Amino acid sequence: MALLFYSDGFMKNLTETQKNILNYIIYQKTKAGITPTLAEIANKFGYKNRATVQQHLQAIERKGFLKRKPKLSRSLELNIQDKFFVSTPVIGEVAAGNPLTIYPDSIDTVQLPTIAYFPNDSFLLKVKGDSLKDAFIFSNDVVIVNPNSEVKNGKFVVAILNDAAVVKRYYKTDGKIELRSENPEYQTIRIDENFPAFSLVGVVIGIYRSLERQN
Numbered sequence: 001m002a003l004l005f006y007s008d009g010f011m012k013n014l015t016e017t018q019k020n021i022l023n024y025i026i027y028q029k030t031k032a033g034i035t036p037t038l039a040e041i042a043n044k045f046g047y048k049n050r051a052t053v054q055q056h057l058q059a060i061e062r063k064g065f066l067k068r069k070p071k072l073s074r075s076l077e078l079n080i081q082d083k084f085f086v087s088t089p090v091i092g093e094v095a096a097g098n099p100l101t102i103y104p105d106s107i108d109t110v111q112l113p114t115i116a117y118f119p120n121d122s123f124l125l126k127v128k129g130d131s132l133k134d135a136f137i138f139s140n141d142v143v144i145v146n147p148n149s150e151v152k153n154g155k156f157v158v159a160i161l162n163d164a165a166v167v168k169r170y171y172k173t174d175g176k177i178e179l180r181s182e183n184p185e186y187q188t189i190r191i192d193e194n195f196p197a198f199s200l201v202g203v204v205i206g207i208y209r210s211l212e213r214q215n
Contacts, residue, residue: 013063021045021056022065023136025076026209035076090142094125094158094165122146122205125158127167131181132156135169142208143167149203156204161189162197167204 014022024044028036036044042053057076060066067077127141137143137156145158157170159179168179172193179189191198 018060090124093128094167131183131186135182143204144206145202146205147202158201160199
C-alpha cells in the first residue's frame with residue numbers, strides 16, 4: 001500500500017495542527033506497524049488534556065482520513081484508499097543530508113493516486129538521508145517538486161549546491177540564504193544569494209511514501 005501525504009492539495013481541508021497529527025499517525029504506522037494511542041499523541045504534541053486530542057481526531061475523521069474503533073486503546077485506522085493511480089517517473093535523488101546527484105533519466109516509477117496535487121512541470125525526486133526526519137520526511141520518501149511555485153521563507157525547497165541536489169527548509173534574509181535541516185545533528189548551510197554554485201530547482205509541494213515497511 002502506498003500513501004501520498006504532506007500535500008497542500010491532498011490535505012487542503014485539514015488545519016496545520018490536523019496535518020501534523022495525521023502525519024504523526026502515518027509515521028507511527030509506517031515505523032512500528034501500529035497507530036499511536038491518544039496518550040502517545042498527547043505526549044508528542046504537548047497536550048495535557050486528551051480531550052483536545054479527541055477533538056482533533058474527530059475533525060480528521062469527519063474529513064475522511066481516519067476511522068476509529070470504540071473502546072480500543074489503539075482505535076485509529078487510516079482511511080486513505082485511493083482507487084485510481086497513474087505511473088509517474090522518479091527522475092533522480094535529492095539529499096536530506098549530504099548532497100547527491102540528479103540523474104538525467106528516470107531511476108524509478110511510483111503509482112501516484114489521481115487525487116495527488118501534481119501541477120504542470122512538476123516532477124519527482126527520491127530523498128536520501130535523515131536530515132529532515134523531525135519534519136516527518138524520511139529517506140526513500142519521494143518529494144513532489146514544483147519549479148513554478150513561489151519560494152517563500154519556511155518552505156522546503158530542492159536546490160543545486162556545488163553541482164549536487166539538496167532538499168532543505170529555505171530562509172532568505174538581507175541577501176543571505178539559509179538551508180536548514182530538521183535534525184539537530186546537521187548544521188545549517190549558509191550562503192550568499194549570489195553564490196555562483198547555487199540555484200533553486202523548485203518548491204516541495206508534497207511527499208509520497210510507501211506504507212510497506214522497508215528493512
